[in-house]
Amino acid sequence: MNFDGNRVCELLGIRYPIIQAGMVWVSGAKLAAASAEAGILGVVGAGSMKPDLLAQHLQKAKTLTSKQVAVNIPLFYKDASQQIEVALRHGIRIFITSAGNPNTFTSFLKSKGCTVLHVVSNPKFALKAEEAGVDMVIAEGFEAGGHNGVDELTSFCLIPEVKQAIKIPVIAAGGVARGSQIAAAFCLGASGVQIGTRFVATVESSAHENFKQAILESSYNSTELCLKKLTPVRLLKNKFYERVVSLEKEGGTAEELKALLGKGRAKLGMLEGDLEEGELEIGQACSLIRNIPTVSDCIKELLEDYKQCLEALRN
Ligand SMILES: Cc1cc2nc3c(=O)[nH]c(=O)nc-3n(C[C@H](O)[C@H](O)[C@H](O)COP(=O)(O)O)c2cc1C
Structure with missing residues (x-):
C-alpha cells in the first residue's frame, strides 16, 4: 500500500x-x-x-x-x-x-x-x-x-x-x-x-487478557459515555458502570461520583483484569x-x- x-x-x-x-x-x-x-x-x-x-x-x-x-x-x-x-x-x-x-x-x-x-x-x-x-x-x-x-x-x-x-x-x-x-x-x-x-x-x-476477551464478546450496545459531571469517559458496561449510572440517576454530585470512582479503578480493570469492579475504557468500535x-x-x-x-x- x-x-x-x-x-x-x-x-x-x-x-x-x-x-x-x-x-x-x-x-x-x-x-x-x-x-x-x-x-x-x-x-x-x-x-x-x-x-x-x-x-x-x-x-x-x-x-x-x-x-x-x-x-x-x-x-x-x-x-x-x-x-x-x-x-x-x-x-x-x-x-x-x-x-x-x-x-x-x-x-x-x-x-x-x-x-x-x-x-x-x-x-x-x-x-x-x-x-x-x-x-x-x-x-x-x-x-x-x-x-x-x-x-x-x-x-x-x-x-x-x-x-x-x-x-x-x-x-x-x-x-x-x-x-x-x-x-x-x-x-x-x-x-x-x-x-x-x-x-x-x-x-x-x-491490557489484561480478561479485558481483551471482554472486547471480543462485546456487542453494539456494550459501551456508554459516563461520568459527564466529572470528565466524560466511555466505559464498557459492567458492575462498576451500573453503580455509576444509578448514582447519576439519583442525581449524585460530582464529589459523590469522584468518591465512587476512588483511586486505581482504571488500573484494576484494564491492567489487572477485574471485569466487575474495574473501570474499562473502550470505544464503540469494540463490537467490530x-x-x-x-x-x-x-x-x-x-x-x-x-x-x-x-x-x-x-x-
Ligand atoms: C483504554 C483507553 C485508554 C485511553 N487513554 C488515553 C490517554 O491516556 N490519553 C489520551 O489522549 N487518550 C486516551 N484514549 C483515547 C485514545 O488516545 C484515542 O484517541 C481513542 O481511543 C480513539 O478512538 P477509538 O478508541 O474508537 O479508536 C484512550 C482510549 C482507550 C480505549
Whole structure:
C-alpha cells in the first residue's frame, strides 16, 4: 500500500498514516515498539505512568525498535511537565498532548525541535490548537474510547467541521477499527487516523487478557459515555458502570461520583483484569473486533480491508 505524498506520513516519518493511540494502562513500550516496527506511529501513553516508569518504558522501547516512538501526555495530570522533561531527555521528538490547553507546552516543545499534535473534540478547540502552533490536530469523536469531549460530536460530523476550521492536517480518531473506516476518514477530510480501541485487543497491548476477551464478546450496545459531571469517559458496561449510572440517576454530585470512582479503578480493570469492579475504557468500535492479532497482523488486516474498500468504490 503506497501513501507517498501523504502529509501525516511525511511529518511523522512513517509508512502508513496511522497512529497507535496513547492509552492509559495499555500502551507501554511493547505496543509502541511493535507499532513503530509495523510502519505506523507507536505511542507510549504517559497518562498512567509516574515519570520514572515513563523513563523505563522509553528505555525499553529503544531496545525493541530503532524507529522513533512518540509520547502521549494528558495535560490534566500534575506530572505532565515532568513527563515532558523525561521524554525530551530520552530523545522523544514527537508529542501528542491531550485533555488540556495547547498553549501550555506547544511553544516550548517547538523550541526544542519537536513535532506536536493535540487532541480536540470540536472545531473551536482545533482552531485554538492551530493558533498555539501545533503541527497537526487529532479530532476525536464521541465514539472513541477513553475520555471524551462534552459536545458529543460524532466523528462523521466532527472531521468535516474541523477540516474546514483549520489549515493544518487533521487526523481522525474515534470509531476506526476497520480499513473501510480509514477510507471513510480520508473521504471526510482527514489525512490520517488515530486508533485506540482496535489496538487494545492485540498481543502486544498490556491490557489484561480478561479485558481483551471482554472486547471480543462485546456487542453494539456494550459501551456508554459516563461520568459527564466529572470528565466524560466511555466505559464498557459492567458492575462498576451500573453503580455509576444509578448514582447519576439519583442525581449524585460530582464529589459523590469522584468518591465512587476512588483511586486505581482504571488500573484494576484494564491492567489487572477485574471485569466487575474495574473501570474499562473502550470505544464503540469494540463490537467490530473479533480477534486478538499481533500489531503487525492487525495493520495488515486494516490495510487489506482499506484496499478492498477502495477497489469496491472503483467498481
Ligand atoms: C483504554 C483507553 C485508554 C485511553 N487513554 C488515553 C490517554 O491516556 N490519553 C489520551 O489522549 N487518550 C486516551 N484514549 C483515547 C485514545 O488516545 C484515542 O484517541 C481513542 O481511543 C480513539 O478512538 P477509538 O478508541 O474508537 O479508536 C484512550 C482510549 C482507550 C480505549
